[in-house]
Amino acid sequence: MQGEIARRLPKAVLHDHLDGGLRVESMIELAASCGYNDLPSNDPTGLADAMHQGQSGSLTRYLASFSHTVAVMQTREAIERVAYECGIDHHEDGVVYAEVRFGPSLLTEGDLTREDAIEAVLTGINRASAKTGLQFGIIISALRQQTDSADVARAAARYCGHGVVGFDLAGSELGNPPEDHLPAIRLAREAGLGITLHAGEAAGPTSIASALGRGGAQRIGHGVRIIDDCVVEGDTITELGPLAARIRDYRIPLEVAPTSNIHTGMATDAASHPFGLLHRAGFNVSINTDNRLMSGVTMSSEMALVKDTFGLSIAELAAITVHTLEAGFGDWPTRHQLIEHAVKPAYAAAS
Numbered sequence: 480m481q482g483e484i485a486r487r488l489p490k491a492v493l494h495d496h497l498d499g500g501l502r503v504e505s506m507i508e509l510a511a512s513c514g515y516n517d518l519p520s521n522d523p524t525g526l527a528d529a530m531h532q533g534q535s536g537s538l539t540r541y542l543a544s545f546s547h548t549v550a551v552m553q554t555r556e557a558i559e560r561v562a563y564e565c566g567i568d569h570h571e572d573g574v575v576y577a578e579v580r581f582g583p584s585l586l587t588e589g590d591l592t593r594e595d596a597i598e599a600v601l602t603g604i605n606r607a608s609a610k611t612g613l614q615f616g617i618i619i620s621a622l623r624q625q626t627d628s629a630d631v632a633r634a635a636a637r638y639c640g641h642g643v644v645g646f647d648l649a650g651s652e653l654g655n656p657p658e659d660h661l662p663a664i665r666l667a668r669e670a671g672l673g674i675t676l677h678a679g680e681a682a683g684p685t686s687i688a689s690a691l692g693r694g695g696a697q698r699i700g701h702g703v704r705i706i707d708d709c710v711v712e713g714d715t716i717t718e719l720g721p722l723a724a725r726i727r728d729y730r731i732p733l734e735v736a737p738t739s740n741i742h743t744g745m746a747t748d749a750a751s752h753p754f755g756l757l758h759r760a761g762f763n764v765s766i767n768t769d770n771r772l773m774s775g776v777t778m779s780s781e782m783a784l785v786k787d788t789f790g791l792s793i794a795e796l797a798a799i800t801v802h803t804l805e806a807g808f809g810d811w812p813t814r815h816q817l818i819e820h821a822v823k824p825a826y827a828a829a830s
């Protein structure tokens with residue numbers, strides 16, 4: 480699929496990390512203005528190469544590269560700029576609905592509180608939305624390996640209904656189960672936030688079961704290792720384990736980001752990624768960027784990759800996009816409007 484065609488199609492993204500999608504030019508300018516001297520390169524091409532995690536092979540190594548992006552996001556102005564540019568870049572890539580997530584605790588190394596960081600993100604992305612019409616929701620992430628998740632959830636809850644739509648657990652999945660964060664999840668849920676938890680990215684089905692069970696997740700970030708609960712013969716899933724069946728039958732949305740999964744070692748290449756298997760078996764899979772900078776992707780490039788690798792038709796991409804919007808946590812009339820008046824006509828015209 481040509482990038483230009485993919486870019487023209489209206490797209491929705493549910494899983495995109497703000498601190499994983501900075502423009503390299505902005506990183507260099509922000510580092511200079513805040514006196515951060517540890518960027519791996521001060522040249523845009525060199526920095527893009529250094530930030531690209533194609534060879535990292537593990538989630539832990541992949542996550543280490545975030546130290547550079549969060550280092551330059553420690554002031555209101557810097558955060559606002561990054562959030563604004565995130566909205567503009569998604570819009571220019573043809574994204575009409577974006578749920579963007581970040582961990583506010585990572586942005587408190589300077590003078591900011593978590594609330595300051597959330598407000599700066601909302602200001603920046605609201606400005607991009609007013610300029611472009613992009614619809615968005617912010618998801619607040621707590622880190623599994625940290626102990627402040629309840630404070631993060633409390634901060635997120637204050638902005639529920641004001642741009643913050645969801646709560647997430649990100650970070651090191653192995654050894655840090657959602658059971659360690661039940662007060663946070665409960666707080667977020669009772670405040671009215673949607674719950675999406677990273678699971679089944681580095682760890683297997685047990686982790687996904689925890690996220691759905693005691694974690695109460697409505698969506699799963701990645702979830703691709705649910706394939707380990709399936710019997711695969713050739714290019715078909717022939718049998719589902721009980722957890723896989725529940726995920727398929729309840730239409731639990733899996734926020735899949737194939738390139739990121741390849742970079743963190745879940746699959747060796749696109750052809751061996753389980754997206755196609757899961758899609759054909761009826762799982763509710765969406766296409767996501769995860770980290771545009773570290774993985775060197777856009778929604779268009781990721782959609783084109785999925786289409787070309789798994790032979791999806793435009794009609795199938797339309798259905799995936801509709802299901803993606805249906806799985807969003809933002810207000811329904813807005814999402815419904817996008818489905819009926821943006822997505823359906825555009826994909827019908829393209830097919």
Ligand SMILES: [Zn+2]
Nearest residue numbers: 496677700769
């Ligand atoms: Zn993620």
